[in-house]
Amino acid sequence: MTQVRNSQSTDTRGLTMRRNISRQKKLFLLLFIVPSLVLYLIFYIWPFIYAFYISVFDWSGYSKKMTFCGFDNYVKVFRDPIVWSGLKHNLYFLLWSTIVIFVLSLFFAVCVTRLKIKCPNFFRIVYFFPNTLSIIVVGVLWMFIYNPSFGLLNGILETLGLDGWVRDWLGDKNVVMGSLIVPQAWMYIGFYMVLFISAIQGIPEDYYEAATLDGAGQFRQFFSITVPLIWGTLRTALVFFVVNAFARTFALVYVVTEGGPNRASELMTTYLYEQAFQNGRFGYGAAIGVLLFAIVCAISMTIYKLTARENVEY
Amino acid sequence: MKKRIALLLATLLLFGLFAGCASSGQTNAAVTTAVATTAATETTVDASGETTSVAKKTNKNLSILWSSGGNGEYVNYTVDYLKNTYGLNINIEYNAKAHEILQPQLIAGNPPDVVMVQHSFFNYYEAIQAGSFQNITSYLDLPVNGSDKTVREVANPDIIDSTSVNGSTYLLMSNMNVGGIYYNKAMFDEHGWKVPQTWDEFIELCKTIKTTTDIAPFAYPGMYPYYMNCFVFPQICALGNGADTFQNFNNMTEGFWISDPVEKAFERIQEMRDNGYFLEKLTSLNHTETQMEFINGNVAMIACGSWLQNEMADNWPEGFELAYMETPAAANADAKKYVVVSGNMFAFPEAAANKEWVGEFLQTYYSDESAAAVAKDCGVVISPAMVAENNEVRAALSDSVVESYESANTNTKLYLLASIWYPEFWKNYQNTLSSLVAGDIDAAEFCQTVEDYAAAIRSDSSVVKYTVG
Numbered sequence: 156m157t158q159v160r161n162s163q164s165t166d167t168r169g170l171t172m173r174r175n176i177s178r179q180k181k182l183f184l185l186l187f188i189v190p191s192l193v194l195y196l197i198f199y200i201w202p203f204i205y206a207f208y209i210s211v212f213d214w215s216g217y218s219k220k221m222t223f224c225g226f227d228n229y230v231k232v233f234r235d236p237i238v239w240s241g242l243k244h245n246l247y248f249l250l251w252s253t254i255v256i257f258v259l260s261l262f263f264a265v266c267v268t269r270l271k272i273k274c275p276n277f278f279r280i281v282y283f284f285p286n287t288l289s290i291i292v293v294g295v296l297w298m299f300i301y302n303p304s305f306g307l308l309n310g311i312l313e314t315l316g317l318d319g320w321v322r323d324w325l326g327d328k329n330v331v332m333g334s335l336i337v338p339q340a341w342m343y344i345g346f347y348m349v350l351f352i353s354a355i356q357g358i359p360e361d362y363y364e365a366a367t368l369d370g371a372g373q374f375r376q377f378f379s380i381t382v383p384l385i386w387g388t389l390r391t392a393l394v395f396f397v398v399n400a401f402a403r404t405f406a407l408v409y410v411v412t413e414g415g416p417n418r419a420s421e422l423m424t425t426y427l428y429e430q431a432f433q434n435g436r437f438g439y440g441a442a443i444g445v446l447l448f449a450i451v452c453a454i455s456m457t458i459y460k461l462t463a464r465e466n467v468e469y
Numbered sequence: 470m471k472k473r474i475a476l477l478l479a480t481l482l483l484f485g486l487f488a489g490c491a492s493s494g495q496t497n498a499a500v501t502t503a504v505a506t507t508a509a510t511e512t513t514v515d516a517s518g519e520t521t522s523v524a525k526k527t528n529k530n531l532s533i534l535w536s537s538g539g540n541g542e543y544v545n546y547t548v549d550y551l552k553n554t555y556g557l558n559i560n561i562e563y564n565a566k567a568h569e570i571l572q573p574q575l576i577a578g579n580p581p582d583v584v585m586v587q588h589s590f591f592n593y594y595e596a597i598q599a600g601s602f603q604n605i606t607s608y609l610d611l612p613v614n615g616s617d618k619t620v621r622e623v624a625n626p627d628i629i630d631s632t633s634v635n636g637s638t639y640l641l642m643s644n645m646n647v648g649g650i651y652y653n654k655a656m657f658d659e660h661g662w663k664v665p666q667t668w669d670e671f672i673e674l675c676k677t678i679k680t681t682t683d684i685a686p687f688a689y690p691g692m693y694p695y696y697m698n699c700f701v702f703p704q705i706c707a708l709g710n711g712a713d714t715f716q717n718f719n720n721m722t723e724g725f726w727i728s729d730p731v732e733k734a735f736e737r738i739q740e741m742r743d744n745g746y747f748l749e750k751l752t753s754l755n756h757t758e759t760q761m762e763f764i765n766g767n768v769a770m771i772a773c774g775s776w777l778q779n780e781m782a783d784n785w786p787e788g789f790e791l792a793y794m795e796t797p798a799a800a801n802a803d804a805k806k807y808v809v810v811s812g813n814m815f816a817f818p819e820a821a822a823n824k825e826w827v828g829e830f831l832q833t834y835y836s837d838e839s840a841a842a843v844a845k846d847c848g849v850v851i852s853p854a855m856v857a858e859n860n861e862v863r864a865a866l867s868d869s870v871v872e873s874y875e876s877a878n879t880n881t882k883l884y885l886l887a888s889i890w891y892p893e894f895w896k897n898y899q900n901t902l903s904s905l906v907a908g909d910i911d912a913a914e915f916c917q918t919v920e921d922y923a924a925a926i927r928s929d930s931s932v933v934k935y936t937v938g
């Protein structure tokens with residue numbers, strides 16, 4: 156009986172101890188999480204919510220004086236052709252940068268990991284290097300490359316006798332968007348390449364060895380082993396592409412073309428900046444921002460839904 | 470033990486967080502709190518024009534935010550004078566991104582006491598409507614230091630009324646630039662080209678340059694089509710009824726952009742384009758790139774402003790003789806000429822902590838000594854009249870700059886106020902001009918498109934309208 160009591164008492168003490176440890180852990184975690192969470196709420200979530208609030212006001216952004224205007228800003232946004240042409244250019248960025256960056260970065264990642272090329276680290280560094288540069292530096296660099304008078308690109312084309320291909324790359328409305336995709340791709344290929352390399356390196360070598368023994372070639376291995384097993388990373392990368400196409404193209408376009416010529420490279424973000432910060436129409440700019448947020452969310456969720464598959468475990 | 474370490478770490482983290490907040494609060498307080506210092510004994514003139522003792526002004530602080538983007542340090546003389554004379558503690562910040570610094574400060578209610586930002590990045594008139602700037606009308610009748618003239622008489626008097634809002638002045642020009650055509654006199658002499666006086670002579674010269682050399686006859690910074698204004702608006706005036714026609718532009722008069730003189734003026738641009746008189750592929754060139762093409766001898770004439778000499782200071786090659794010509798627009802050389810002028814504007818925020826030194830600032834900034842210092846340090850002039858009246862100012866400027874200011878003094882000055890009042894319209898106008906030069910549209914389409922943009926502004930009840938004349 157005493158033994159039973161002792162045993163019960165030990166169990167209760169053990170339970171209490173485990174509860175205490177669990178409580179301590181929770182407290183410990185809370186102490187570290189709460190400050191970051193508070194900062195996140197104040198500096199990320201609150202401005203986000205505040206943008207929604209601002210968007211229903213006529214506000215210059217130069218004082219605290221705000222006039223409620225209901226959904227007037229939204230009505231104007233939907234009627235503004237520049238917003239829609241900006242969206243079209245953002246989608247152009249999304250489509251082409253996704254195709255170019257995705258294909259090339261995946262190709263280079265497979266080359267470095269599966270084809271056993273020499274000095275893989277060298278290539279990794281070389282391709283990743285542009286990603287370490289400031290977007291401003293990248294923009295200015297490519298402005299020089301595209302310069303119609305002394306630019307490297309036209310110079311090479313002329314040297315090769317391809318005078319007919321010489322263009323005002325940033326001043327011709329027909330080619331300016333394509334010209335902007337190139338520096339964007341140049342900058343981000345390395346980042347996605349490193350992302351894909353780490354995912355591919357996580358795949359057990361046995362799978363490839365077994366596939367090789369079964370007679371599968373590189374293409375078959377790529378589509379039947381590599382792609383399914385890094386599918387989660389590919390999905391994440393696609394969402395990054397959406398965010399990049401809408402949010403991270405601003406600086407490049409602003410530095411290189413300022414949205415020109417004649418708004419041929421105007422993005423929703425550059426137009427938002429113009430309205431809010433240069434024209435003194437902060438409420439209107441916020442309404443464009445809210446629309447942008449809705450579009451990015453919708454596209455990201457669609458991509459996630461369309462690419463959803465059962466996880467392949469290994 | 471682990472528990473204690475964890476608690477210690479967490480406490481330190483929280484402490485760091487609060488310490489960060491506290492230090493940021495202290496910094497703001499340091500910026501916004503006025504420090505009372507011993508009063509001086511000098512006398513000065515207050516806003517009503519009466520002499521009062523500076524001793525009454527116990528606040529001896531002044532903060533200035535001045536855009537340095539392509540401008541230079543305009544207020545160094547003023548700062549030194551105010552420090553030495555009144556013992557002010559002055560915090561001066563020259564910053565190319567002054568507009569980005571100012572905006573949150575205006576909202577937070579802790580702006581500097583004096584601000585100059587470039588109006589292409591900051592909508593001054595929206596800010597005035599929002600009550601962000603002081604009405605400084607009462608200070609305009611103060612005499613400037615060392616002169617009988619008042620601030621109003623020195624500070625570009627012909628623009629003060631036009632830039633006012635409901636009869637009150639909120640903005641003043643910190644300097645005046647003159648737009649026009651610049652050329653290399655040595656190049657012209659070498660080829661035996663004469664400076665054109667009429668439109669026909671100009672077109673003939675362009676044809677000669679195009680057919681006899683590899684040099685492009687004409688250029689402007691394609692990325693910033695507003696540089697063409699100094700070329701376009703004198704054409705409109707010459708083809709129409711002079712300044713009266715021009716005021717229709719500022720007043721956004723219905724039908725202005727599709728009126729005969731405007732259409733003819735842009736047909737001239739189209740003619741230049743069709744004949745290949747513009748530098749090839751200039752649409753994507755910014756101002757420095759275009760100016761380098763000019764300096765390198767690839768372009769004979771460039772549409773620019775009086776700042777050109779100073780802006781490209783280290784790039785002029787040996788033997789380059791920069792010279793200014795008025796836009797040849799009329800049919801005969803004796804016809805009245807028109808010159809587009811522009812400038813930066815400064816203001817005094819309503820919520821500034823130290824508002825009592827506005828008068829002294831203006832009296833000093835518009836003095837002859839300050840004008841000479843600005844001309845010497847920055848190569849520009851506070852007001853064109855100073856070139857004729859102030860030998861020190863004149864001596865500090867290069868020949869091309871003096872020529873341009875003299876042109877502004879002798880011809881009719883055109884202030885493109887609508888470009889400041891309606892920035893959205895202005896951006897659309899520039900984009901459309903870019904399309905015209907690029908060959909995407911013709912002159913008639915250009916005029917109709919811009920007229921539609923103007924109509925959109927006229928019908929937009931949320932845009933405050935301004936008029937002149």
